[in-house]
Amino acid sequence: AAAAAGAPGSAALPWPLEVRAPLFRIKSAGAHLAAGACGGKSPVVAAVGGRWLTVHHVANGATATFKAARPMECVALSPADALAATADESGRVHLWRLSALDAAAAADADSGPPSREMHWHAQRVGGVCFSADGAYVYTAGREGVLVLWRTHDAERDFLPRLGAPISGLCAAADRATLALRGSDNAVRLVDVPTRAVRRTIHGLRHASAMIVDPRLRALVMHGGAAGGTLQWWSHGACEQLVALEVSPSNLSG
Numbered sequence: 001a002a003a004a005a006g007a008p009g010s011a012a013l014p015w016p017l018e019v020r021a022p023l024f025r026i027k028s029a030g031a032h033l034a035a036g037a038c039g040g041k042s043p044v045v046a047a048v049g050g051r052w053l054t055v056h057h058v059a060n061g062a063t064a065t066f067k068a069a070r071p072m073e074c075v076a077l078s079p080a081d082a083l084a085a086t087a088d089e090s091g092r093v094h095l096w097r098l099s100a101l102d103a104a105a106a107a108d109a110d111s112g113p114p115s116r117e118m119h120w121h122a123q124r125v126g127g128v129c130f131s132a133d134g135a136y137v138y139t140a141g142r143e144g145v146l147v148l149w150r151t152h153d154a155e156r157d158f159l160p161r162l163g164a165p166i167s168g169l170c171a172a173a174d175r176a177t178l179a180l181r182g183s184d185n186a187v188r189l190v191d192v193p194t195r196a197v198r199r200t201i202h203g204l205r206h207a208s209a210m211i212v213d214p215r216l217r218a219l220v221m222h223g224g225a226a227g228g229t230l231q232w233w234s235h236g237a238c239e240q241l242v243a244l245e246v247s248p249s250n251l252s253g
Helices: none
Strands: 032-036 044-049 052-057 063-067 072-077 083-088 092-097 116-119 125-130 136-141 146-150 156-159 166-171 177-182 186-191 196-202 209-213 218-222 229-234 239-245
Touching (some): 052 083, 083 136
Parallel strands (some): 032 072
Antiparallel strands (some): 072 083, 083 092, 125 136, 166 177, 218 229
């Protein structure tokens, strides 16, 4: 999606086009990256790898590192405040205050523990992001449940029964839409005010077997990662025609 006007990455405030040296080095392989404004006018880049969160202020070159108690899976940066949100393999979500980026402008520094822990997920969190105004943190994962956390208090809300484990999510600039990427190769567009799935865009399921339906001129996919769902796929239109769940699955197991 195109960056909003005046936001980092937009035409008015583009990312650096030429990088002569690495911005920072990550202390672990398999990192997850995020970028944002964090309430300022200059871009901030964050990465998690293992138990380390590394945050870099592109304009002043300051880098701060944070160490968590458990390996972290994903990270997001607030567009409105100097905050980062991370989620770990145990289902815990942490908020980190990034004021150390100012103190670290002259020399890199290790920073303190997270300012807040939020725990509802019983399994690994697949994705985390902030709302466009920074007022909410959204998380989802293996349980197929979207959790909406208020950033500055203890309130939270839920959208359950999404139908598949969630492996990623992002918020739209309109403050009303979330896009959730599912392990069933589908993208679900969630209307935040009504707490409802507005639309589901299906891709081809990763099935282990298929047969031809001559009546619909489609392939019927089943087995494997498709689980107990039959999918009628039109190879001509490259789209799903019908999906039928014949054996409901328990995502919490």
